[in-house]
Amino acid sequence: MTEKIIEYIEQFVKLTDEEKKQVGSCFKEVKIKKRQFIVQPNFTTKHRNYVYKGAFRAYVVGDEGQDHTINFAIDDWWITDYNSYIFQQPATMFVVALEDSIILQIDYEAEQELKRQNHKFETFFRIIAERGLAFQQRRIISNLIHTAEERYENYVLKYPQIVQRVPQYALASFLGMTTEFLSRIRNKRVAKKS
Amino acid sequence: MTEKIIEYIEQFVKLTDEEKKQVGSCFKEVKIKKRQFIVQPNFTTKHRNYVYKGAFRAYVVGDEGQDHTINFAIDDWWITDYNSYIFQQPATMFVVALEDSIILQIDYEAEQELKRQNHKFETFFRIIAERGLAFQQRRIISNLIHTAEERYENYVLKYPQIVQRVPQYALASFLGMTTEFLSRIRNKRVAKKS
DNA sequence: CAAATTTCTTAAACTACTTCATTTTTAAAA
DNA sequence: TTTTAAAAATGAAGTAGTTTAAGAAATTTG
Numbered sequence: 330m331t332e333k334i335i336e337y338i339e340q341f342v343k344l345t346d347e348e349k350k351q352v353g354s355c356f357k358e359v360k361i362k363k364r365q366f367i368v369q370p371n372f373t374t375k376h377r378n379y380v381y382k383g384a385f386r387a388y389v390v391g392d393e394g395q396d397h398t399i400n401f402a403i404d405d406w407w408i409t410d411y412n413s414y415i416f417q418q419p420a421t422m423f424v425v426a427l428e429d430s431i432i433l434q435i436d437y438e439a440e441q442e443l444k445r446q447n448h449k450f451e452t453f454f455r456i457i458a459e460r461g462l463a464f465q466q467r468r469i470i471s472n473l474i475h476t477a478e479e480r481y482e483n484y485v486l487k488y489p490q491i492v493q494r495v496p497q498y499a500l501a502s503f504l505g506m507t508t509e510f511l512s513r514i515r516n517k518r519v520a521k522k523s
Numbered sequence: 524m525t526e527k528i529i530e531y532i533e534q535f536v537k538l539t540d541e542e543k544k545q546v547g548s549c550f551k552e553v554k555i556k557k558r559q560f561i562v563q564p565n566f567t568t569k570h571r572n573y574v575y576k577g578a579f580r581a582y583v584v585g586d587e588g589q590d591h592t593i594n595f596a597i598d599d600w601w602i603t604d605y606n607s608y609i610f611q612q613p614a615t616m617f618v619v620a621l622e623d624s625i626i627l628q629i630d631y632e633a634e635q636e637l638k639r640q641n642h643k644f645e646t647f648f649r650i651i652a653e654r655g656l657a658f659q660q661r662r663i664i665s666n667l668i669h670t671a672e673e674r675y676e677n678y679v680l681k682y683p684q685i686v687q688r689v690p691q692y693a694l695a696s697f698l699g700m701t702t703e704f705l706s707r708i709r710n711k712r713v714a715k716k717s
Numbered sequence: 718c719a720a721a722t723t724t725c726t727t728a729a730a731c732t733a734c735t736t737c738a739t740t741t742t743t744a745a746a747a
Numbered sequence: 748t749t750t751t752a753a754a755a756a757t758g759a760a761g762t763a764g765t766t767t768a769a770g771a772a773a774t775t776t777g
Contacts, residue, residue, distance in 0.1 A: 397667040455649035465659035
């Protein structure tokens with residue numbers, strides 16, 4: 330089961346058999362039922378989570394009770410409250426399973442130890458942080474430049490697998506609009522096509 | 524002049540005198556005049572820039588010619604087009620000086636070499652990438668949750684130094700609103716106070 | 718310091734998106 | 748398989764923020 334994550338890591342840094350064994354032993358497999366939470370506000374996030382199989386949604390609840398989706402994660406993506414995990418502070422987000430899922434979790438302490446012991450692991454985590462940063466940058470740009478409709482169109486083109494697996498209200502709040510408005514955009518599109 | 528950046532790096536990793544000399548020699552000081560560009564679309568970004576003194580603005584130009592501010596940077600901040608720098612691809616952003624400034628630039632190749640040679644430097648760049656990621660995450664959340672007025676109020680509270688040094692149209696486009704609307708928010712506030 | 722250019726302000730008309738309320742569809746539970 | 752709950756669709760009314768236009772203030776440049 331940890332073979333998949335080793336394969337993932339090896340996209341960025343090549344590992345010896347010894348190192349594979351070491352990193353493999355740091356991740357533990359956890360089954361998560363639909364609607365189960367893996368991160369909750371006020372609890373410090375103790376794990377970085379790799380989605381082996383399944384779908385998750387990270388969101389925050391605003392002052393008026395509406396929720397706002399921060400991220401989705403499906404197979405081969407990572408998901409955590411980074412502000413909580415990195416700084417080991419209480420979380421502000423919820424992370425909930427949208428399907429029955431399997432994740433691979435690494436413990437904060439174990440991750441620190443890996444990075445301390447071996448330059449390669451430091452490099453690996455540096456690369457995924459950099460890529461995460463670049464990814465978020467693109468999202469901020471997209472939100473500033475595009476209208477709600479354009480944001481939806483672009484997202485469907487780029488992440489069709491996610492669009493299919495995620496409830497509409499969650500997608501709407503991710504794209505920064507109401508579920509009613511997204512419904513209208515979608516139906517307008519269907520009407521146009523026929 | 525590189526003392527300041529060494530001090531900055533030492534917030535995160537302790538360096539020997541040898542290492543200080545090494546990293547110091549990688550950064551070169553460059554004077555930048557107001558309105559001068561240090562990053563332009565279609566050119567691959569060759570440097571990571573540390574602002575020694577001054578102010579910069581990173582922005583993209585939308586299809587209809589309006590510009591959208593992605594980031595500001597003043598003394599002790601970093602600024603680059605990360606998607607361009609990290610992946611060594613052509614930039615999509617402009618980065619322009621808002622004042623006469625002094626920056627410390629590190630070359631992409633030199634940075635790679637530092638990280639390859641010494642675990643500590645890998646750690647340093649990992650930490651700043653992680654912090655950048657967490658920072659961007661907070662910005663995305665703020666944009667989703669808050670109204671234009673709230674975004675402005677929060678920003679003034681958190682970054683008053685930036686608000687003072689940056690033209691209004693740039694701040695407005697950073698906060699995702701028009702300069703006219705920001706003007707109204709500000710004057711409403713002034714009116715309320717008296 | 719005067720002229721030119723850039724930035725900011727104000728107001729009125731407009732629109733992209735929200736809110737509220739109701740109905741239909743889909744999925745979960747019993 | 749029926750009941751219950753959750754999610755999506757639809758319409759009508761409202762609003763936060765935009766657009767356009769024109770003048771005032773501030774900054775830059777010769």
